[in-house]
Amino acid sequence: MGISRILIANRGEIALRIHRAAHEMGIETVAVHSTADADAMHVRLADHAVCIGPPAASESYLNTAAIISAAEITDADAIHPGYGFLSENARFAEIVEAHGIAWIGPKPEHIRTMGDKVAAKKTAGALGLPLVPGSDGAVSDFDEMRAVAAEIGYPVLAKAAAGGGGRGMKVVPSEDQLESLVRQAMNEAKSAFGDDTMYLEKYLGNPRHIEFQVFGDGNGNAIHLGERDCSLQRRHQKVFEEAPSPVITDEERARMGGIVADAMAAMGYRGAGTIEFLWENGEFYFIEMNTRLQVEHPVTEAITGVDLVREQIRVADGKALSVSQDELEFKGHAIECRINAEDPFTFAPSPGEVTYYHAAGGMHVRVDSGLYAGYRIPPYYDSMIAKLIVYGRTREGCLMRLRRALEETVIEGIKTNIPLHEELVREPDVISGDYTIKWLEEWLAKRET
Template sequence: MFKKVLIANRGEIAIRVMRACRELNIKTVAVYSDVDKNALFAKYADEAYPIGPAPASQSYLNMDTIIDVAHKTGAEGIHPGYGFLSENEDFAARCEKEGVAFIGPTSRAIENMGNKITAKKAMVAAGIPVVPGSDGGISDFDAAVKTAERIGYPVIIKAAAGGGGIGMKIVRKTEELVQTIESTQRVAKSSFGDATVFIEKYLEEPRHIEFQILADSFGNVIHVGERECSIQRRHQKLIEESPSPVMTPKLRERMGSDAVKAAAAIDYTNAGTIEFLYSKGNYYFLEMNTRLQVEHPITEVVTGVDLAKEQLRIAAGEELSYRQEDIRQIGWAIECRLNAEDPLNNFTPSPGKLRRYRSSGGPGVRVDSGVHTGYTITPFYDSLISKLTVWGRDRNEAITRMKRALYEYIIVGVTTNIPFHKAVMNNEYFRRGELTTHFIEDHNIIAEVERVVEAEKEKGATLASALTMEDKKVAAITAAVGAYIQTAKDGERNEYKR
């Protein structure tokens, strides 16, 4: 096992990995940008080093500086968390070349799965069902029109090197196709440095279901159950749960088997996620995420598998701690991503200082966070405040528990999406498990959010008043204590003079 690991990330995921390291008696090294100097993750680590200014391009994406810190501190491995360099094949290759273990898959696996066209071809070769579409990148508009007509409208245009839904556009008729392709190519070139785009059949009411996989270097590959990730805004997940409401033992066996087959087909190692679209009884490979997912806590809660620890063990050359028959999903888990953003203003980020922060707790509640009262949510990075995860014996108890946990959460100083989560938990379609990736639009959730916000105005005003009174009391007490101390000091000095 490693003796020391550098975590090339920040916030809650950095702390999550450090916790796993601490339980495995591994020393940790944090790296931080100028604005993160006093962040909780930098204080939690055994060692912490500055790596540059606030912009990620000058700090958390600075490969040379991060690897240099690893060498100087004697870190044997680098855990990239999620985002930043976690799916960067060049960084993984640099680690391999520099003799530092990259706690993730090989650079070759990242490269193969990072390009959606290459990934799709690999899945076809492995016999995994894929969404019908073009065989490769679009280079001829006439051929594109023929492909769209063959698979049938609507279709979706995607960037081959893309991610996070950037550049994706739906086309419902031939007249819009060429213009949309050109537009997506421009976005792809600007965002990813690669203008290649492709066409797929657009599934009207799909669910987004993904399978967590683990694979070691001895050829052992297992899946750790599925996650339902259909509640999204702009193709970004907001609420996840495990198991999926639509899952049956037979379907889980089929999808899980294909997820394992997909990972084995590319000689994958470490933790990863095979993502599927599920529609009308059929499922199709969407993409593979070659890293630890943001929503990994719900899998850990229902299976008892510590995914971060398994990552470390695998990267250290150990065999998997589990076999497929060991994996059992017990109960139900739901995760809400609490962000500093305004759901009533198109989920626009809301950076600022947390005047008050109190997370929820109690039975069946897990909070993954890297913030505290007085912490500032900066505009430089993702607006995630915390990941709130609950466990229940069944889905109904998990929903009820999440509603209670959301009620307990107090965040003052920034606008958050907590009202959004409350609206979803109260929605009858969500409670029935009738989910699609268009859930927010289909059920006009934003209107429900408006009602939640309106209903909570009085509570918010009362809380604000109470906090103002508390601030005044604290200020008065602080002033009184300061005056008392100063009087005592003056008395001591006068006594000394006598």
């Protein structure tokens, strides 16, 4: 029979993205939504819609019982979690499968393994991925931490095993500051994640953030779809992503891509995944794996021509990968700007009514967004309201097209970070591709003075 109706367990632009892919495959969609999202675009377009709770995510988009109930009453035979919310919750994936519903995502055991930073690092090392030098696993006392730090050399990075989004992390420059800074990281991790397990690794001074898109069929076949450079970040949150990376050669791509694809094949990995690395002085260092679709997946789609959401649905339906590694071609250059409802330079959130909206258009310009004039952006969720993705035959041409598309985009009634992007695409370092994960914060600090 195959998948015929997908419940989309998410909101915003990614819910709309999944809806579009499903409809292009002749598959019906079910939108679940909080009361705050009753007028959202994906809710309007879906074949069926079910309200699953009040605005708070804990009572709606994170409410497992409500989502499963919505799937059962609408006869949905698959659930796509998008990204964020329950997308990397292994228990939720298990519950979905226990109810006889197809889970459009990786196997629950892979979500669980790669979601634990210590287990992920051990697994990555066993699979042949290059690691940042550090502790073999969790470090439980300060004597052990001092010994590990002395071995790998200061500065070191103390990281919470359950951390994310930059929380539970501290850079320790010297031994005399080790205990106090690690305690701070532990307290932060305990309050944010309920788990203060820590591990140590070598602190890389000024790396780039480069990630590889991987895809497996769950039966031992896997491919890579090249890398994305996500180094323009603020507080560990990505702002601007591009593919391919300006610093990776075709030879490096083939070599590292082959390593990550082989690792996923050995795991028997199913669906979309992203293996994230720090890159410095020509060396890759594994940092984590995201067992889901990434926000920045459209730049990979642009340079490969592969619809990753369609591929996710196909694989969850038991079908083979639609493209082999030999068939994949990397063509041109793509850049994505995350457009957020926030002040462009103070970053204060700016929810409210969109009084006027005009999306950029033209050749090789893509806008993933659920915005429309009259839509009220709720204050309860992430501030990202649109993604502007442009493609060009060359990086220079891509940047020129991006400038034009940003100039053309009009969102009134709220503040957005479009002015930030307009400045960034005119910066010499961005134009030349000469930036690292520290560049944006340093640039913002200089701009304020």
